[in-house]
Amino acid sequence: MSESSRKSIVASFGLLSAELENSQTTDQQLEPPAQSSGNRVGAGVIGAAHRAIDDIRSERDRLKALVEAGGAAAVRDLDPSLVDPSPYPDRLPDDDAASFEVFKRSIETEGQMVPVQVRKHTSSPGRYQIVYGHRRWLAAKQLDRPVRAIEVEISDLDLVLAQGIENASRQDLTWIERALFASRMDGAGIKPRHIYAALSIEDAELARMRSVYRMIPVDIIEAIGRAPKIGRLRWLDLARTVAGDPGTLDALRAALVKKGDAAETSDQRFQRALNIIKPVSSGRREPSPITDKSGTKLGALSMTSKEVRISAEGSLGLEFLKFVEGELPGLAERFARQREQ
CATH class of the missing domain: 3.90.1530.10 (Conserved hypothetical protein from pyrococcus furiosus pfu- 392566-001, ParB domain)
Known part of the structure; x- marks a missing residue:
């Protein structure tokens, strides 16, 4: 032939x-x-x-x-x-x-x-x-x-x-x-x-x-499995999170060694492993109350990874917000000095 x-x-x-x-x-x-x-x-x-x-x-x-x-x-x-x-x-x-x-x-x-x-x-x-x-x-x-x-x-x-x-x-x-x-x-x-x-x-x-x-070793991919509902974007996200870091890879392997629910699918296994090294977060925490030393409520603080909000509460709330606004230039200067040092 x-x-x-x-x-x-x-x-x-x-x-x-x-x-x-x-x-x-x-x-x-x-x-x-x-x-x-x-x-x-x-x-x-x-x-x-x-x-x-x-x-x-x-x-x-x-x-x-x-x-x-x-x-x-x-x-x-x-x-x-x-x-x-x-x-x-x-x-x-x-x-x-x-x-x-x-x-x-x-x-x-x-x-x-x-x-x-x-x-x-x-x-x-x-x-x-x-x-x-x-x-x-x-x-x-x-x-x-x-x-x-x-x-x-x-x-x-x-x-x-x-x-x-x-x-x-x-x-x-x-x-x-x-x-x-x-x-x-x-x-x-x-x-x-x-x-x-x-x-x-x-x-x-x-x-x-x-x-x-x-970025993701073959043994980890095989441990996760076919993951039919996990497409390209989510695998790329996992690869970026892992980024070839030995410590992260060890954490991922440890997560996959532990057995989840008996009926756990490969899609669920992927998500469980991802949650271990990249915990799911809503991005916004519950507002924290702001009070003075006597316990008088001045406002509430809300934070996300990219935003901070202060809301006024009580009779002194608006006065407190004006005080914070006046302090911001000084805080920015202190921040700059710390960066230089």
Whole structure:
């Protein structure tokens, strides 16, 4: 198989899986994933994507026919204990295991309709690594049955890019999952232009992702989880609060080690951790009474982080306000002298 042919097949694996699953209910043609209006990519990337789609279409029918025909040379049964996850995971554990249980039951009753894709393990002879199909592999493993698989030859670079291309069309990946996958591509030495193409993002979005995963260590992100309701802005806020400070990071880890409510979601876990290092405040405290030494009420003091208010109360209240006003120039001079010293 030529190098160009191999790469076009690699690019088609994720889309092929989706096509095979969809073909059980519809003969819908494969179309390029729609681009979100808020996630525009450059013309060069779009052109490359269309060329890749043309290659995929030309090879899809052959691959699909091979799989559906049972292609003994292509599809084989593997012991799931000999299969390891991808070295570049793109998902965090879900808060709700119920959907996976439903999926597993369907595999148990109807069988595994779509093979997983694997490659030979890069460092453990006799073992395999998953390219696509982690849920199908996990279901087979828990059901103690062989997993149907297609073995492919694929490099680390092509594997990560192919996963990214598939992920770009998945609607259920959260922002932090996409950012974490970008960090793994970054760590694998993949060039930024390939990350842009794989995730359908621009350089500004990759810069935002980097500002999060370079400030917040991976172990903390994984401890928080998918956080589907926590978007980019709140992750950026957490990153700014942490700012790579070791003490703050230790406080955050300590907060995450403590278990919250038994039904705590990853969204709630994010907020609980943020509240530990950045306590929620209304910004305004209850007014404090101002009295003289005899206890006569003169007014009330209200403060926020950016404002101080003094209200007059009682018979001497207005007179007290005029006194404070007259003292302000002297207070400003004292403040300036202290700053100089």
